[in-house]
Amino acid sequence: MTPAxxxxxxxxxxxxxxxxxxxxxxxxxxxxxxxxxxxxxxxxFAAHVDARFAVSCSSGTAxxxxxxxxxxxxxxxxxxxxxxxxxxxxxxVRFTGAEAVFADVSPETGLMSAEHLDAAIAEARRRxxxxxxxxxxxxxxxxxxxxPFKAVLDRVDLxxxxxxxxxxxxxxxxxREGARDHAVGDCHASAMAxxxxxxxxxIAMGEGGVVTTADPTLNDRLRLARNHGMTRxxxxxxxxxxxxxxxxxxxxxxxxxxxxGYNYRASxxxxxxxxxxxxxxxxxxxxxxxxxxxxxxxxxPLASVVWPLGRREGCRPAWHLYVIRVDFAALGMTRAATMxxxxxxxxxxxxxxxxxxxxxxxxxxxxxxxxxxxxxxxxEMLSIPLFPAMSDADADRVVDGIAAIVGDKAxxxx
Numbered sequence: 001m002t003p004a005x006x007x008x009x010x011x012x013x014x015x016x017x018x019x020x021x022x023x024x025x026x027x028x029x030x031x032x033x034x035x036x037x038x039x040x041x042x043x044x045f046a047a048h049v050d051a052r053f054a055v056s057c058s059s060g061t062a063x064x065x066x067x068x069x070x071x072x073x074x075x076x077x078x079x080x081x082x083x084x085x086x087x088x089x090x091x092x093v094r095f096t097g098a099e100a101v102f103a104d105v106s107p108e109t110g111l112m113s114a115e116h117l118d119a120a121i122a123e124a125r126r127r128x129x130x131x132x133x134x135x136x137x138x139x140x141x142x143x144x145x146x147x148p149f150k151a152v153l154d155r156v157d158l159x160x161x162x163x164x165x166x167x168x169x170x171x172x173x174x175x176r177e178g179a180r181d182h183a184v185g186d187c188h189a190s191a192m193a194x195x196x197x198x199x200x201x202x203i204a205m206g207e208g209g210v211v212t213t214a215d216p217t218l219n220d221r222l223r224l225a226r227n228h229g230m231t232r233x234x235x236x237x238x239x240x241x242x243x244x245x246x247x248x249x250x251x252x253x254x255x256x257x258x259x260x261g262y263n264y265r266a267s268x269x270x271x272x273x274x275x276x277x278x279x280x281x282x283x284x285x286x287x288x289x290x291x292x293x294x295x296x297x298x299x300x301p302l303a304s305v306v307w308p309l310g311r312r313e314g315c316r317p318a319w320h321l322y323v324i325r326v327d328f329a330a331l332g333m334t335r336a337a338t339m340x341x342x343x344x345x346x347x348x349x350x351x352x353x354x355x356x357x358x359x360x361x362x363x364x365x366x367x368x369x370x371x372x373x374x375x376x377x378x379x380e381m382l383s384i385p386l387f388p389a390m391s392d393a394d395a396d397r398v399v400d401g402i403a404a405i406v407g408d409k410a411x412x413x414x
Contacts, residue, residue, distance in 0.1 A: 008385040008394055009348040011200030011321070014284065015273075022276040026268050033267040041271035042210070044278050049171070049185030051193075051212035053219040056271060057226050060168040060196025062264040063209035064092035064135075067164045067192045069261075070221035071133055073098040078129035079164075080120045082112040083355040083374040085137040089166050090356050099129055102357045104371040107380075108310030110139040110323070114148035116373075121156055133162045133191075138170035138184060140309060140352070141202075141288075141317035146189040147177050163189065168196035171203065172285045172318030181316075187214045192222075200387075202284055202318050203277035205270040229261030285318035287388040291395050292319050295384075298399040305330050305406050309381075321352060324402075325380040331406065335382065338405060342384075345401040350383045 026037055038056055046054035057063045073079065077098040081090045082105050090100040103120035105112050117134060124131050134153070136144040146163060153161050165184065167173075173184045185193045192213045197205035211222050224231060234250040236258070237243035243254050266274075299306055309323040328335055339349045355374040356362050384398055 005346065007346045007348060008390070008398065009387075010350045010383045010385050012387045012389065013199035013204040014280075014388045015204070016280075019273055019276045022272045023269055026272040029268070031268045033265060033269075035268050037268040037275070038266065038271045041266075041275040041278075044275055045195075045210050046212065048183075048278055048281065049193075049212060050183045051185050051187060052214040053212065053216070055211045055213075055219065055222040055226065056266040056274070057209045057211065057264045058266055058270075059207050059264075060194060060198065060209040061088040061092065062226070062262070063194040063196070063211045064088055064164075064166065065095050065262070066222050066225040066264060067194055067211055068092050068096045068098070068133070069225040070192070070218050071162055071164070073132055076130055077132040078124045078127075079133040079135055080117060080124070080131060081135050081356070082116070082137050082139075083357050083371045084110050084139065084353060084377060085166065085356065086168070086353055087356070087359070088168075089135055089137060090362065093135070098132070099127070099366075100356070100362070101127070101129065101131070102355075102362070102366075102371060104373040105139075105377065106310070107373040107376040109142060109312055110309060110377055110381075111142060111144050111312060112136050113144075114152045117149055117152050118156075121152070121158070131158050131161055133164055135164045135166050137166040137168075138173060140321040140323050141169055141173055141319040142309075142312050142315050143167075143170055143173050143175035143184050143317070145175065145177065145312070145314065150189055162191040165190045165193035167193045168198075168201070168209075169320040170318065171195050171197070171201065172281050174316040176314035185212045187212055191215060192218060197274055197277075201320060202288070203274065203281050205266065205274040205277070208266050208270045208274055224259075225261045226264035227261060228263060229257045229259050230255050231258070281318070284388040287390075288319040288386060289317075291386055291390055291392075292322055294392060294395045295322055295386075295399065298396065299324070299402070302403060302406050306402060319386060321383045322386040323352065323381050323383050325377070326382055327380070333405070338382070341405050342401055345397075345404075347398050347401045348385060351378070351381060352383050354378060 042054045073096040075097045078101045079093040081100045083102040084105045093100045101124045103116040170184045195210045197208040232255045
């Protein structure tokens with residue numbers, strides 16, 4: 001519970017005594033990086049999301065980059081990315097020399113649809129690019145439905161196109177696809193899924209990320225990408241004269257690099273915190289769900305001016321964000337003025353996100369064009385506080401603060 005009257009940020013980690021003890025135990029151990037704690041964390045994470053493999057890394061951004069590297073992307077290739085996402089989704093594509101092609105999203109949910117994918121593929125073709133991957137973003141905790149994406153890719157016959165789920169908002173989310181309920185991250189319809197365990201996410205590693213996959217080849221490529229491209233597997237060695245001694249045994253010090261990689265490892269310290277937090281995921285998700293339900297009920301009387309993000313049928317979100325949409329013209333206040341007024345009441349807010357095609361780098365690279373769904377949602381959206389340590393009274397304080405502003409400006413009080 002947060003102290004009465006304290007400032008409520010839009011998101012905050014929940015760290016408890018057993019989390020601190022888990023980190024302390026690693027600090028007293030022989031391994032501060034690599035080692036058995038990393039393996040334990042990866043095994044537990046994979047089990048939690050029904051994945052065959054889980055590869056830990058230093059951040060969600062690192063995970064996205066590793067995923068794009070594992071696909072072997074390069075100049076002339078394209079990845080379809082929804083415009084409404086954090087910078088990292090598209091930047092990870094550019095890091096490889098490939099191009100991002102932006103897709104629109106629903107102004108109701110913030111999610112990319114099959115129709116948006118179709119339009120983005122046409123744009124990629126217009127630009128003479130070869131689409132090699134699609135990176136749908138599971139926004140605010142809700143998951144994109146993947147089966148319609150597969151249907152589009154089969155119909156347009158682009159060859160082998162990988163789906164890489166940006167699941168940085170969606171650890172713990174489940175989504176119905178056809179007759180089956182799937183955990184986001186099981187990769188039933190995707191090549192890889194990428195998670196963030198940043199402090200404002202459902203569970204925290206401090207900074208950290210995980211990539212899941214069902215493909216053993218991609219698992220191997222991800223592990224090379226995060227560790228300098230370095231292999232100690234004798235089956236991979238190319239220079240046999242250096243790699244093996246006279247009796248044919250691999251030299252114990254020997255390693256090779258066949259292509260450059262990065263230092264994207266997660267330390268044992270971060271993995272200890274992540275492992276401790278995995279055990280709390282259901283509790284944290286349940287508390288967020290309860291807060292979302294309370295917000296929904298308390299905000300309902302303000303629906304002519306303020307209303308929540310739309311919900312995708314068939315999805316059971318582990319909510320990362322609570323996004324409201326606001327008719328700022330009807331309110332008679334700008335978004336900036338509204339955010340300042342709420343901050344004066346001890347209520348933090350944020351905007352997730354400025355659409356990527358409006359960012360100066362991408363606007364200069366790809367030129368100006370309209371994505372009306374993303375642009376509309378961006379004009380209306382505001383993220384309000386949501387984290388497990390919030391009490392019901394905290395949620396009520398947020399709604400009362402919003403209601404007071406709406407009442408002051410538009411004559412409506414809840």
